[in-house]
Amino acid sequence: MIKIKNLKASIEDKAILKGINLEIPKGEIHVIMGRNGSGKSTLANVIAGNETYEVDGGSIAMNGNDITEMSIENRALQGLFLCFQYPVAIPGVSMAYFLRAALNAKNKHDGEEEMDAVKFLATAKKILSELGLDDSFLKRSINDGFSGGEKKKSEILQLLMLNPQLAVLDETDSGLDVDALRTVAKGVNEFKNDNNSVLIITHYQRLLEYIKPDVVHIMIDGKIVKSGDMTLVHEVEKNGYSWLVK
């Protein structure tokens, strides 16, 4: 699904990613754990094409196509979705309007017909109820005055509506209470199937009580220093990250 080779990136001449190698096959869930400042969120942003960061070397390929130089929206249209850590508010633009614009852009790119309003509403309402959100959520301005939980649920709503091939979850578990965390995890599990992939970025293990990853990577100072299975998560939980620093 995605193949990252020796990826290096910096912001304002400060190197953050120092040679990332990562491959996520179709149908797998991978987790990247690491301390604050290790470069995890930078990786999520660079994958999505955020131009605040400078790519200094290496490559990112999706389904065999090099996307390293591709624009943000084209990556999205290829099926890349980023669940934002801090989703930004856009006052006056309703959730429904925004979602339809995103869906239409995707359908147009895929050469499909636009989803009609009736089907759109029916699909959205079903997901909303699963997320424990009221239908009126669609009328609210995106992320404007949303609580922390609502912001993350809004991201999951978009994930389920747009149904991408690769979902990158950037600290989606931060700032959530247990109930919201469960709801979000349920949404991710519902999204997941054999034909798509998930990359979870976190520095807690609590989300992993609900979502079972296939591979766990540990990131320290811009590099993936160790990869393994769930036992790695428990080791980090018990002993911290220090033992992994060479």
Next chain:
Amino acid sequence: MIDKNQQIIDSTLDQEYKYGFTTDIETTTFEPGLDEGVITKLSKLKKEPQWLLDWRLKAYESWKKMEEPTWAQVDYTPVDYQALSYYSAPKYKQNDSLDDVDPDIIETYNKLGISLNEQKRLEGVAVDAVFDSVSVATTFKKELAKHGVIFCSFSEAVIDHPELVKKYLGSVIPSTDNYFAALNSAVFSDGSFVYIPKNVRCPMELSTYFRINAANTGQFERTLIIADEGSHVSYLEGCTAPMRDENQLHAACVELVAHKDATIKYSTIQNWYAGDKEGKGGIYNFVTKRGICTGDRAKISWTQVETGSAVTWKYPSVIMQGDHSVGEFYSVAVTKNKQQADTGTKMIHIGKNTKSTIISKGISAGEGQNTYRGGVKILKNADNARNFSQCDSILIGNKCGAHTFPYIDVKNPTAKMEHEATTSSIGEDQLFYCNQRGINLDDAVSMIVNGFCKEVFAELPMEFAVEAKQLIEVTLENSVG
């Protein structure tokens, strides 16, 4: 990222103004210059009664003693008032029938998307077309007359309804009110006149389309709308002009009178030529607009979408004299390239339980400068007056500016005032968010800006809300920052 955005902004600045063409027609045009003789000649040409000529001359006398105002946050080359021509009109036979209007003029309006042919018009919208100094056609007059509604050019009103004109002309904006109003009072050449009789709800939207065509000519139109007791009218004006290297002056006056229980809704879509990207040429839009709610429960609502003009100086205001009367001002002002806008409103509360609302949205792109200037005055006897003001600015790029000058003067302790103001830029983070969902830059900018203007667009009549939205989209295309 910044450099790339700057390039995109710069490319926007090259965007062509769609309405910048000129129409080649025969005209009657006065020699440049202004004195009593010119005013008398204008008045005679229009077959005006003596009282109106006297009114003009009095205004001219006071104008000569006045100084051009300099308090606005705008910078422009001074106007040489003696170098302007004060009258330019197409030569054609004045008649009621559209068949007699010069086909070139009809074609001009067609090109602007305004059909003067009643059958082809948007249903339910009557149009008065003002070309340079004169009204060339007014549609649906007969239909409106069935309801007792008078909708005609100002010149016709002077001849056909002198008692109404004499009673109301200058009753809201005295001829000595300010420099540009005084000039307009002396030399105004035409405009629209509306009278809605008691308890009549005007059956269609009324609109005036102003077109400046001639060079070196000032356009000085005057609009007077009277809504008698219990009546209701919605009126819209649109404006365009050719692209020229010289600045052209447009100094209009609009007076609104809403009697007891009457409502006037006045909307403007102003798209005068704004000058080129170096700031050369463009219209000086120096306009005085004011309405009075004379009776109880009267309501006046101004909505404006200002995208054109090199310099805008405009403060549509409401005097709330009647108890429970209401004043509203909804504004979207866009400045790009080197455009400057100093615009806002004055809300004057005289009656008890009067209520005013101000929603102002300023959008600055390129090197545009956008100023909101608003005054709210609560007089001594205006018990329980309420005002809500919200002034938001959005900046696109890093070379533009937004300024807010709210003036508040409260003389009654029961008044309730609320003021909110925000300034923000279209953030890289907002654009990144939209792009990440597959929405391209242009669509993202238009989505964000339309969201920002939502409350104002909601006030426009339906057909024009769509037009306003498109106008903003075209204006800001590729202007990411």
